[in-house]
Amino acid sequence: MNFFGIPDIYLVILGLLFLSIIMAIIRVIKGPTAPDRIVGLDTINTIVIVSMIIFGLAAGSVIYVDVAIVYAFLSFISTLFIAKYLEGGEF
Template sequence: MNPFMIALVLVLVSVAIAIIRVLLGPTVPDRVVGLDTINTLVIAGMLLFGAAYKEIIYVDVAIVYALLSYITTLYIAKYLQGGKL
């Protein structure tokens, strides 16, 4: 079995653990932290998937996803703090 697939399954298990925090999270920033962690883990998962199937297009998707999820995090943070940035 391909080692990259095994690593991908384990990364997806950590995504599942992080989802528990998103569901539980007593405050809104807790949920945002959970989502931010999930974003990073999903990027790692996409890279592993691209390496496992030798498809470079997944790595391109991961780069774009990294930049877009960063903008999303900044946007949510600005919404939370209110007022001027």
């Protein structure tokens, strides 16, 4: 099988990473309280960063790694803001 010229082994690895993203999405949907959902989102962010790097390796293009760096810092800032919002009080 040749899917956009990506070797088979990287397809398997990206599929397994997608499986763990799906487990985190189940937690986001089920989670009884709001902090539970945010924990799921934080885990999804980290896995997405790593799978961007692996996809860059599979596609042989280094630009995905730069996108991953920017995504890491932006997702960190969004997590901090949501945590501050849940905590209540003044900004």
